[in-house]
Amino acid sequence: MIEASTTEIWIVILGMAAGTFLIRFSFLGLVGDRPLPAWLLRLLRYTPVAVLPAVVAPMLLGAKAETDPLRLFCAAVTIIVGVWTKNVLWAILTGLGLFFGLGAFLG
Incomplete structure (x- = not known):
């Protein structure tokens, strides 16, 4: 296991915070209230669909990973609900x- 000092951990946290800020600022601060091109808006619609599998x-x-039946069942139901409703939030x-x-019920 790699051990890191408190200073190194804080440097990583601050670096990631700055990176996240710059990524968000590039859309919110630089683009502002200017309209985005249609091709970019079309591509941004697929972001939640790409992020959900990457997280799960x-x-x-x-x-x-613990590949237990509960996780696999819930993942299958999530996919079914997502395909059926075409709504990432509901899935x-x-x-x-x-x-x-x-x-909680099964323990």
């Missing part, structure tokens, strides 16, 4: 509710 996949298929809420609800 390591929890299901990662090297240290996330259904998956989380099912995972925590069944997890």
Whole structure:
């Protein structure tokens, strides 16, 4: 295990905060209230669809992931709800509710 000093940890945190700020500022501060091109708006619509699998996949298929039936069932239901409703928010809420609800019920 790699040990880091408190100073190194804070440097990483501040660097990531600055990077996040610059990424958001590039859209909000520099673009401002100018209209974005249609091709960019079309591409930005796919951002939630790309982010959701990137967040969930390591929890299901990662090297240290626990591939238990509850996780796989909740992931399958989340995919079904997402395809059925075509709404990422409903898919996330259904998956989380099912995972925590069944997890609490089953123990």
